[in-house]
Amino acid sequence: MASSRLLLFAMQLLVLVAAVGGTRWQDFLRLPSESASASEDDDAAAVGTRWAVLIAGSNGYYNYRHQADVCHAYQIMKKGGLKDENIIVFMYDDIADSPDNPRPGVIINHPDGGDVYAGVPKDYTGKDVNVNNFLAVLLGNKSAVTGGGSGKVVASGPGDHVFVYYSDHGGPGVLGMPSDDYLYAKDLVDALKKKHAAGGYRSLVFYLEACESGSIFQGLLPSDISVYATTAANAEESSWGTYCPGDDPGPPPEFDTCLGDLYSVAWMEDSDAHDRRAESLRQQYETVKDRTSAHGTYSLGSHVMEYGDVQGLAAQSLYTFMGTDPANDDNATVISLFGRGQQQRRRGPAVNQRDADLVYFWQRYRRAAEGTPEKAEARRRLLQVMSRRSRVDSSMELIGGLLFGSEEGPRVLGAVRPAGQPLADDWDCLKYMVRAYERHCGPLAQYGMKHMRAFANICNAGVGEDAMAKVASQACAAVARSD
Numbered sequence: 001m002a003s004s005r006l007l008l009f010a011m012q013l014l015v016l017v018a019a020v021g022g023t024r025w026q027d028f029l030r031l032p033s034e035s036a037s038a039s040e041d042d043d044a045a046a047v048g049t050r051w052a053v054l055i056a057g058s059n060g061y062y063n064y065r066h067q068a069d070v071c072h073a074y075q076i077m078k079k080g081g082l083k084d085e086n087i088i089v090f091m092y093d094d095i096a097d098s099p100d101n102p103r104p105g106v107i108i109n110h111p112d113g114g115d116v117y118a119g120v121p122k123d124y125t126g127k128d129v130n131v132n133n134f135l136a137v138l139l140g141n142k143s144a145v146t147g148g149g150s151g152k153v154v155a156s157g158p159g160d161h162v163f164v165y166y167s168d169h170g171g172p173g174v175l176g177m178p179s180d181d182y183l184y185a186k187d188l189v190d191a192l193k194k195k196h197a198a199g200g201y202r203s204l205v206f207y208l209e210a211c212e213s214g215s216i217f218q219g220l221l222p223s224d225i226s227v228y229a230t231t232a233a234n235a236e237e238s239s240w241g242t243y244c245p246g247d248d249p250g251p252p253p254e255f256d257t258c259l260g261d262l263y264s265v266a267w268m269e270d271s272d273a274h275d276r277r278a279e280s281l282r283q284q285y286e287t288v289k290d291r292t293s294a295h296g297t298y299s300l301g302s303h304v305m306e307y308g309d310v311q312g313l314a315a316q317s318l319y320t321f322m323g324t325d326p327a328n329d330d331n332a333t334v335i336s337l338f339g340r341g342q343q344q345r346r347r348g349p350a351v352n353q354r355d356a357d358l359v360y361f362w363q364r365y366r367r368a369a370e371g372t373p374e375k376a377e378a379r380r381r382l383l384q385v386m387s388r389r390s391r392v393d394s395s396m397e398l399i400g401g402l403l404f405g406s407e408e409g410p411r412v413l414g415a416v417r418p419a420g421q422p423l424a425d426d427w428d429c430l431k432y433m434v435r436a437y438e439r440h441c442g443p444l445a446q447y448g449m450k451h452m453r454a455f456a457n458i459c460n461a462g463v464g465e466d467a468m469a470k471v472a473s474q475a476c477a478a479v480a481r482s483d
């Protein structure tokens with residue numbers, strides 16, 4: 001693709017981003033009858049220990065928001081009364097001290113927000129943020145942990161409550177990790193089943209921010225293992241960054257990057273503001289769903305979903321999992337009116353997660369002074385990111401054509417299974433299809449994860465690994481030649 005066309009596309013994207021700004025807050029009511037009974041939950045929580053696993057699955061300054069989300073989540077758990085020995089944090093830890101960070105040593109998750117980085121335990125950082133360690137920590141298997149992390153694991157028992165929060169890029173059936181392989185949905189759900197079978201918790205809540213995050217639990221998470229999960233998006237759509245350049249409110253002017261993700265800041269700002277003894281998981285789900293859907297318009301937002309033991313757990317209070325900040329004891333406000341007069345609560349959503357890196361590279365390009373080496377370098381990086389994307393897209397299109405014919409290819413690769421069915425029947429097949437592709441074509445990386453459904457459909461259609469390897473090598477050689 002000609003570079004001028006790529007730049008034009010980037011400009012159109014940014015014009016779209018900048019045009020978003022209307023205020024469409026709806027007033028809504030939180031009825032007293034819906035609030036969980038505080039005393040009942042006090043009892044439930046008194047039985048066990050609260051544990052939290054918080055993980056940001058990305059790295060790179062342009063992914064600032066995921067680690068900012070996770071640091072903020074730590075502050076919530078900490079203020080809620082959880083002990084550091086019970087909070088396990090995974091983050092690459094390349095943001096606070098990045099040369100790109102305009103506030104060295106500090107991370108913020110809101111335009112006017114204070115530092116959320118201070119005090120965050122560095123349990124697993126850098127290459128230790130990987131699938132093996134995440135699952136070992138979740139399962140409480142200390143001997144399976146590798147690398148130089150703190151070795152903290154969720155050593156929980158049958159009376160305990162576990163909260164897991166994951167913020168990252170994803171794709172159908174997978175979540176990203178900064179190192180090694182992706183986390184596949186089947187492996188995550190199998191780990192939850194295993195922990196349940198081992199008596200590892202009384203109840204477990206999983207909050208998940210990622211593109212297509214519904215696909216991680218849809219058709220896979222049983223309703224009888226005391227796990228309640230909510231996801232930022234359904235199985236077919238991206239989730240959204242927020243407080244992005246061009247957004248209203250946007251980040252402080254010196255930031256070229258999004259400060260948070262929409263679903264994530266929605267649950268965290270709600271948790272920050274209330275007495276969590278008086279708010280149920282269901283109430284938070286409704287609040288977060290409203291904000292993340294851009295108030296039911298879904299214009300620049302996504303469908304927050306819930307999975308698992310909704311019936312058994314949604315009425316539990318947030319307090320059972322997150323504790324509560326004593327400073328909010330007087331704010332059990334049951335009626336919350338986000339009126340039009342509240343100017344600080346304007347629309348958040350502006351950039352879907354998958355395009356947030358383009359916004360960053362575009363900002364760098366736009367800001368650099370004309371005719372400088374910085375300008376040329378920023379232009380080169382922007383074009384490189386865009387041409388990588390178009391290479392991945394073209395190679396997948398070609399692979400579909402080679403396997404199923406140019407008419408049928410797009411239909412087979414893009415087919416979406418009915419709700420309630422998992423993405424793939426054979427998850428091992430999905431893994432080796434992805435590996436066969438990456439061997440010949442290079443990493444899918446964070447943008448390419450969007451094609452996971454196509455790989456799953458190739459498996460579902462019964463294509464073998466050898467056939468896949470052969471067409472991947474042909475397709476990617478052809479795409480490389482056309483560059």
Ligand SMILES: *[C@@H]1O[C@H](CO)[C@@H](O)[C@H](O)[C@H]1NC(C)=O
Pocket residue numbers: 141143144
């Ligand atoms: C813990 O991990 C080790 C090493 O991977 C494994 O051999 C062992 O079976 C695991 N223990 C449990 C209880 O799953």
Ligand SMILES: *[C@@H]1O[C@H](CO)[C@@H](O)[C@H](O)[C@H]1NC(C)=O
Pocket residue numbers: 272273274331333335336337
């Ligand atoms: C109390 O709750 C209301 C309603 O949700 C919220 O707008 C307000 O910011 C909260 N107050 C504090 C001090 O957090």
